[in-house]
Amino acid sequence: MDPDARDRIIAAVRAVPRGQVAGYGEIARRAGLPGRARLVARVLGDAGDRALPWFRIVRSDGRIAFPPAHALHAEQATRLRREGVAVEGGRVRMARRAVQIDEAVWGPRA
DNA sequence: AATTTGACCCGTC
């Protein structure tokens, strides 16, 4: 795969601030790769841990991508809660709504 | 070389 694209994805993931979450597709867009959410997932997998805030990346509907049985599912929820993100039923609360409200008040672009 | 497999997404019904 294109190593340049990989680097841009990594950068976009790193750019997600503490206490916030972003969707795979969102990251892809921010990396200049619209429609390539799956590539983001793949890059994250290959990257292993690599000190990346991988746990801040969730599905577009707010659900954690890993199946509940998977060990990483619990780990992701734990690490998110540690940053103050509310996770219920394997799903993130607030984040998307909060972001939209911010945009409504302050205008687009953050 | 062909098919299946994913840490996915979106519009539509």
Added chain:
DNA sequence: AGACGGGCCAAAT
């Protein structure tokens, strides 16, 4: 809320 079809595509079978 869920289902369905189509898009996406590198790796692993």
